[in-house]
Amino acid sequence: MRILFVGILVILFSLSGQGQKRDIVYNASLSGFVSTQKTLPFWAVSNRHGLMPNGNGTLLELGLYSDFTNKHKIQFAYGISAGGYLSRPGNKIILDQLFASARWRNLRLDLGMIHPEEQYNGVSSTNGDFVRSGNSRTFPGYNLRSEFIKVPLTKGIIAFRFNWADYMMIDDSYMKDIRLHNKSLYVKIKPHHRLEIIAGLEHWAQWAGKHPTLGKQPGSFSDYSRIIFAEGGGAGSTVSDSINALGNHLGREHLRINYLADNYILSFYHDIPFEDGSGTDFRSFPDGTYCFYYGSKNPEQWISDVIYEFYYTKYQSGSQHDRPATPDEIAKQDPNSHFYGRKVLGGCDNYFNNGEYANGWTLYGQVIGSPFMTPGLSGNLIRIINNRVIAHHIGIKGMAWKTTPYKLMLSYSKNYGTYKDKFNKDQFSGALEVTLPFHNLPFSVETGIYGDLGKLFKDNFGFTVKLSRKGKLLK
Structure with missing residues (x-):
């Protein structure tokens, strides 16, 4: 794993040092979230690439990405992103993505961690x-x-x-x-x-x-x-x-x-x-x-x-993986089989x-x-x-x-x-x-309202505010 990460970093630095022009996209966001329970509602934490902690707190996300260049037969792109949060479950810094990609015609190779x-x-x-x-x-x-x-x-x-x-x-x-x-x-x-x-x-x-x-x-x-x-x-x-x-x-x-x-x-x-x-x-x-x-x-x-x-x-596939075999079924089975005496139904896929x-x-x-x-x-x-x-x-x-x-x-x-x-x-x-x-602000303001009602999770209500900014850097 260390060799893989070092290799990706070498590729990133070599690509960033090339003379060709490419668009570098950056994003940064700061989120705050609170709920009526110690945990957050289901849709406040789900499908967020594991970055959102399941508790009240704040989250900082930073990312830097390049696009594919179109000047060469083999095109390259790369990206890195990370997040850090302060929350009741604990404080943590997470390396979210670190990747280098190469594209040739209809083929693409991704190395590293990518969404x-x-x-x-x-x-x-x-x-x-x-x-x-x-x-x-x-x-x-x-x-x-x-x-x-x-x-x-x-x-x-x-x-x-x-x-x-x-x-x-x-x-x-x-x-x-x-x-x-x-x-x-x-x-x-x-x-x-x-x-x-x-x-x-x-x-x-x-x-x-x-x-x-x-x-x-x-x-x-x-x-x-x-x-x-x-x-x-x-x-x-x-x-x-x-x-x-x-x-x-x-x-x-x-x-x-x-x-x-x-x-x-x-x-x-x-x-x-x-x-x-x-x-x-x-x-x-x-x-x-x-x-x-x-x-x-x-x-x-x-x-x-x-x-x-x-x-x-x-x-x-049913509630049973196997059941006792009938005499006729046993007669057709291999006595050395692990399932001798049992009929495999294939259920209980779990x-x-x-x-x-x-x-x-x-x-x-x-x-x-x-x-x-x-x-x-x-x-x-x-x-x-x-x-x-x-x-x-x-x-x-x-x-x-x-x-x-x-x-x-x-x-x-x-x-x-x-x-x-x-x-x-x-x-x-x-x-x-x-x-x-709020189009006059130098950042966008995103709000979220979330709720759970039922028996699987505790009844819960949550609210988030996210300040984010995205832009391009032309190399």
């Missing part, structure tokens, strides 16, 4: 991605990705894009030095200039690391190949990893349909999460995210963006949880995926304590009187815990964020 790109203009509750939403802090590594590349001889009707990435999870979790592998492949079919159909598969895997009782987990190159193909573990792996697949595998199957009008876009997307084979072969139906979105190309409309997202993760990687799909105590999947203490461990959810989310964005940008977020959920630890708790959470039209 996922914003989708649906910020009104989605998961940034359009059930598995990685932008709710948690970034992790360092590399990501080789592409834009859509047209397939030859298809007259531009068929295109594909991909990514291949590896990261490190550097938080103080139950297991140390966890590695993270990610890859995806998406295909776009465009039968008409106004219609796009995009389908794809995205795979994530936690692997290697040091377990407090089981010791160092397999982390060789041959083990990496097992991670790539989701194969069972070899020598040194746990019983669970040798039976199933080495590491903790999860991901999503994604479908998106876009209608591209001259002045707006209409979009539908469907995310199907998976933790094992029962998710990839649709046995988990109807689990997933279902979304409808309208986005205008005119940001000065009263309503420029509207999204409705429906979440259902209650089924999880989204974002895992046995060996006991903190599950969390980073610094925050869920990496959808914020509706609730982390919390289970014994002495932070785990996902609520992943069986039915939720509705509405996000609206626009500009009132062509002078006052705003964003409204309204969410209602029924929360059932997990199959192991069940409960039944309703929850409503809302947010209204407004940028005040």
